Amino acid sequence: GAVVSQHPSRVICKSGTSVKIECRSLDFQATTMFWYRQFPKKSLMLMATSNEGSKATYEQGVEKDKFLINHASLTLSTLTVTSAHPEDSSFYICSGNYRDSYNEQFFGPGTRLTVL
């Protein structure tokens, strides 16, 4: 149980375009979803936390106008990278948890974004 999927798994886009990444909880209702960014051979860096139906809380240094997060339902959160640039190329990973799971987060498989 507690499976999270992400789509797409890989995306290549041109500089200046916007890219949307979907994160779905397949067998549980994710009251909270988290978005992380991971550079090659580095750790996961939390970008933002979102609770269903409310605005996301962004970590310091993360541009909220560039990384738009929507958590419209208990099973879906989206991350839109607006006006992408090569420096936005990274591995983006989402996770979710539910009310009774407390600290435990269930991670998606990640999305590799490459901006040309």
Place this chain on the structure above:
Amino acid sequence: QQQVKQSPQSLIVQKGGISIINCAYENTAFDYFPWYQQFPGKGPALLIAIRPDVSEKKEGRFTISFNKSAKQFSLHIMDSQPGDSATYFCAASRSVGADSGAGSYQLTFGKGTKLSVIP
């Protein structure tokens, strides 16, 4: 502080040997300590986790040892296998708000340890 310090950065172990990865934290508000395994190009997967009221937890070949007074915890992989070759992250979690709901818990990750188990 938020930092979780992890060592070593990389580790090479012979097949059948014991792999040991260590983590230390500063913030005594942390109350949940998971370990994640990540293969290249994949998301992290929960391996094993412990809470500070327990000093050791074992699941199969994986054991967490927890020293609350020293604010340290470690992962031991017994009988290490080539299939265990991956990057391992320790993490610590704490509540970030007054609300005790699920959304109040954030994970702080260590920098990771790349484990290579050689035949």
